[in-house]
Amino acid sequence: MAADTVIEVRGLVVRYERQVVLDGLDLDVARGEVFALVGGSGVGKTTLLHQLIMLDSPAAGSVRVFGEQVVGIAERAAARLRRRIGVMFQQGALFTSLTVLDNVALPLREHTELPDATVHELASLKLALVGLPCEAGRLYPAELSGGMRKRAAVARALALDPELLCLDEPSAGLDPVSAGAMDELIVQLRDSLGLTVVIVTHDLDTLCHATDRVAFLAERRIIGTGSVAELRDDPHPTLQAYFNGPRGRSALGA
Numbered sequence: 001m002a003a004d005t006v007i008e009v010r011g012l013v014v015r016y017e018r019q020v021v022l023d024g025l026d027l028d029v030a031r032g033e034v035f036a037l038v039g040g041s042g043v044g045k046t047t048l049l050h051q052l053i054m055l056d057s058p059a060a061g062s063v064r065v066f067g068e069q070v071v072g073i074a075e076r077a078a079a080r081l082r083r084r085i086g087v088m089f090q091q092g093a094l095f096t097s098l099t100v101l102d103n104v105a106l107p108l109r110e111h112t113e114l115p116d117a118t119v120h121e122l123a124s125l126k127l128a129l130v131g132l133p134c135e136a137g138r139l140y141p142a143e144l145s146g147g148m149r150k151r152a153a154v155a156r157a158l159a160l161d162p163e164l165l166c167l168d169e170p171s172a173g174l175d176p177v178s179a180g181a182m183d184e185l186i187v188q189l190r191d192s193l194g195l196t197v198v199i200v201t202h203d204l205d206t207l208c209h210a211t212d213r214v215a216f217l218a219e220r221r222i223i224g225t226g227s228v229a230e231l232r233d234d235p236h237p238t239l240q241a242y243f244n245g246p247r248g249r250s251a252l253g254a
Contacts, residue, residue, distance in 0.1 A: 004031045006164055006196045007052060012061035014047055021047050023220040025061070034190055034197040036207055038242075039217035045200045046090070046168060048217070052198065053087055053166055054078045065164070083111060086157035088167045093153065094141040100152045101127065101137030107159040126155040130185060147178035151185070158189070165189070168200045179203060183210040216242070 007029035014022040021044045029035045037045045050056045051063055054070050063070050068081060094103045105123035108114060114122070127137055130151040141149055150170060157165060170186065171179035183206050190197050199206065207214055207228050214231055216224045216239060224234045232243040 005029070006031050006066060007198070008062075008064040009048075009051075010062045012048075012051065012063065013059045014044065014051065014056070015059050020220060022058075025217075025221045027215060027222060027225075029196060029198060031196050032190070032194065033212040034186060034199065034210055036199045036201055036211045036214045037217060038201060038207065038214050041202075043217045044220065045217055049166060049168060049198070049200055053085055054082060083160050084162055085164045085166060086160065086162035088150075088153045088157045088165075088170060090168045090172070094149060094156070096141050098140070099137065100132070100139055100141065100144065103141070103152060104137075104156045104159055107156065111160060123155075123159065126158050127152070129158065129189070130155045131181075145178075147174050147181065150174065150178075150182060154185070154189075158193075162195070164196045164198070166198045166200075169202070170199060171201065171203045171206055176205075179205065180209070182206075186210045 005028055007027065009025060009027035012022050012025040013020070025048070027048075037048060039045055047056070051058055052065060054073065058071060061071070065081060066084060068077070070078065070081065073081070094100070095106070098106070101120070101123050104126050105119050108119045108122060112119075124134060124137060127134070132148060132151050132155065136144065136148060136152070141152065144152065154167070154170070157167075167186070171182045174182060186197060186199070187210050189195055199211065201207065211228070213226060214228060215222045216231060218238050223236055224231050224239050226234075228243070231239050234240070
């Protein structure tokens with residue numbers, strides 16, 4: 001595994017009972033890039049993400065994160081490695097009974113022994129980092145707009161200062177202005193914090209404006225990896241239909 005490679009996947013096979021979801025998948029993610037996992041509904045994007053963050057184990061194959069083999073990893077070692085990974089799940093997954101500030105503070109309270117005043121200060125800093133005003137911290141998730149909830153979820157993912165940030169559908173359900181602002185935030189966080197970012201997304205605008213490389217999942221594997229421009233020129237019919245169809249041409253300004 002190269003020194004500048006954060007994620008290395010080889011021959012990954014994931015199955016649920018008799019259904020094979022991923023079959024012989026290979027993947028590399030380089031340090032400091034914004035990398036997107038793309039494909040149709042049900043092709044295994046979130047399944048792959050769960051493998052990367054050690055929520056599931058594959059039937060076969062190798063997954064290395066920060067150079068460490070995570071297939072079959074002991075729980076103590078997995079817990080240590082997870083602290084280097086921040087995750088925003090679909091819909092944000094904020095706890096509705098906690099204020100926004102307490103949601104962001106939760107990982108700090110669970111995984112550190114910092115005093116309450118320091119936890120409060122760090123959680124407030126993370127909210128500011130994602131562009132939320134301090135007043136938002138006193139609100140509950142239901143009192144926020146969709147875009148603000150997504151930002152709060154990103155703030156919680158950043159609570160422990162991760163090196164790798166994984167975002168599952170960060171712009172899903174947002175209006176175009178809020179989705180564009182989320183794309184800008186992702187790039188800004190990568191640049192300012194030196195993060196590696198992995199995104200699961202369907203959003204063609206996000207692919208065009210926020211990513212360095214894209215991996216396209218289909219046929220239980222990755223059928224193409226590269227920049228949006230490179231995938232657009234790939235002759236594979238699935239890639240042509242996705243990137244050069246009406247929606248793709250519109251997003252790409254063609």
